[in-house]
Amino acid sequence: AQSVTQLGSHVSVSEGALVLLRCNYSSSVPPYLFWYVQYPNQGLQLLLKYTSAATLVKGINGFEAEFKKSETSFHLTKPSAHMSDAAEYFCAVTDYQRGGKLIFGQGTELSVKP
């Protein structure tokens, strides 16, 4: 069975500081991995995806993530945090053997201090 674990339910950074949100996955098959962001009272917006191409994936809003098979990790980073990055972030893996449903991590709430 596939699963995703996000380390840290809440992360706080200062504006301009590095953002690092951690995600580890468990999968018996090569995974398809995604990061989504959720702003208050909204749905999920796709930030980036990994589907077995380049291991360093660039997404929207300056975010990127690196797939590391040896560490079963897919951490999300952004060099310089902006106030508008404050939101909840979800890492997800596709259970493509069962039609592609997404299995989500618990989510990490990012706060950005001025």
Place this chain on the structure above:
Amino acid sequence: EAGVTQSPTHLIKTRGQQATLRCSPISGHTSVYWYQQALGLGLQFLLWYDEGEERNRGNFPPRFSGRQFPNYSSELNVNALELEDSALYLCASRGLGTDQPQHFGDGTRLSIL
């Protein structure tokens, strides 16, 4: 390109009633997924529809059901509503191929009084 649209935005019901939530996928997408986001429980997979058929369902009781119409829009029905059904219900659609990302609507907030 229009995104995934869901209606209504908010729905208030009482225990025992029935609720119907609607979803229109992105044009060209045939797969529709439903997820429940309940406080403290995270995002849980509910149902998957593709080409008009229910293809998979999550660990939810049978009173959660739905359908997909010939135009690929979808409906989620929840019967005999219980207090714990209060949640944000998210619909997502996907293009062809399970490596394609799912695109989400803004959800329907269902409140049970």
